[in-house]
Amino acid sequence: MQLGLLVVVVFLSSMDLTGSSKVVKGKRQRRISTELSQGCARGCDLCSEFNGCLRCSPKLFILLERNDIRQIGICLPSCPLGYFGLRNTDMNKCIKCKIENCESCFSRNFCTKCKEGLYLHKGRCYVTCPEGYAAANGTMECSSPAQCEMSEWGPWGPCSKKRKLCGFKKGNEDRTRRILQAPSGDVSLCPATTEVRRCTVQKSQCPEGKRKKKEEQGKQDNGNRNRKDTKDTKSGTKKRKNKQRGATVPTTPASPAQ
Numbered sequence: 001m002q003l004g005l006l007v008v009v010v011f012l013s014s015m016d017l018t019g020s021s022k023v024v025k026g027k028r029q030r031r032i033s034t035e036l037s038q039g040c041a042r043g044c045d046l047c048s049e050f051n052g053c054l055r056c057s058p059k060l061f062i063l064l065e066r067n068d069i070r071q072i073g074i075c076l077p078s079c080p081l082g083y084f085g086l087r088n089t090d091m092n093k094c095i096k097c098k099i100e101n102c103e104s105c106f107s108r109n110f111c112t113k114c115k116e117g118l119y120l121h122k123g124r125c126y127v128t129c130p131e132g133y134a135a136a137n138g139t140m141e142c143s144s145p146a147q148c149e150m151s152e153w154g155p156w157g158p159c160s161k162k163r164k165l166c167g168f169k170k171g172n173e174d175r176t177r178r179i180l181q182a183p184s185g186d187v188s189l190c191p192a193t194t195e196v197r198r199c200t201v202q203k204s205q206c207p208e209g210k211r212k213k214k215e216e217q218g219k220q221d222n223g224n225r226n227r228k229d230t231k232d233t234k235s236g237t238k239k240r241k242n243k244q245r246g247a248t249v250p251t252t253p254a255s256p257a258q
Contacts, residue, residue: 043075056092061085063094084108101125114140134189148190149181159199166206173199 040046043060044053056062056075063079064071079085079094084105086093097105102125104113114125121130121142129135129142136143154175161171174196182190 041075044073047073058092061092061094099124132189134186148179148187150190150193151178151180153177153195156197159201164206166204168201169203170198170200172196 039049041053043057044055045057046055047053051070052072053062053075054073056073060075060077061079062073063076063083064073066072076094081103082097082105083094084097084107086095095108097111098108099105099111101115101118102111102113103115105111106123110123111120111125112123114120118125118127119129119135119140119142120126121133126142133142135141154177156173156175158165159171159173161168174194176194179187179190179193
């Protein structure tokens with residue numbers, strides 16, 4: 001009987017100790033939370049002495065700044081230069097631009113404003129605009145050559161080679177267009193105004209070639225004619241000589257001796 005009463009007393013004592021430990025633990029947690037929330041900057045819902053703000057108000061962005069080996073969080077209404085704001089359900093964050101010499105960006109890899117003295121082109125920063133591009137309207141943004149206003153292409157010209165329209169089989173033909181308006185008046189920024197392509201035609205004799213060939217043929221005919229006349233002349237002379245040799249010469253009989 002006494003043993004049973006002893007067991008009951010020990011059990012009740014252990015229950016009291018467990019309850020009191022829970023109360024102490026709850027008080028300690030409340031005290032720690034109170035310490036975390038005490039002295040937070042305006043707009044910060046949760047902070048610590050070692051890492052600054054840990055959670056900002058819903059409309060603000062948290063920016064983590066490195067201080068030696070620590071990262072200290074601060075709450076801002078908008079992200080500073082070199083960062084862009086990323087909103088999500090948990091917490092709004094300021095994320096650093098990863099583009100070199102970028103002052104303001106739309107995302108990690110797309111810059112919207114470069115540092116002073118640099119040109120912006122397709123989300124990147126350059127010392128000068130890439131080839132074929134130029135700063136538009138006095139800004140630091142490189143414009144595309146497509147902003148040049150060009151006329152329609154004209155018809156293709158005749159097939160030619162070395163400025164001749166005959167005497168060849170393969171040549172070139174071209175067509176042109178005009179620059180109606182150039183950005184900043186610089187026509188060198190506009191695309192090409194002439195286009196060339198290969199062409200094939202049926203080979204034809206040039207008029208001067210025909211005339212030259214006709215002259216050469218005439219000279220050859222004259223030469224042949226002259227040679228024929230010379231041959232005929234020589235042949236006639238030979239015949240006359242042979243005829244003269246063949247003619248009999250009358251002889252006078254000798255007188256008898258007295």
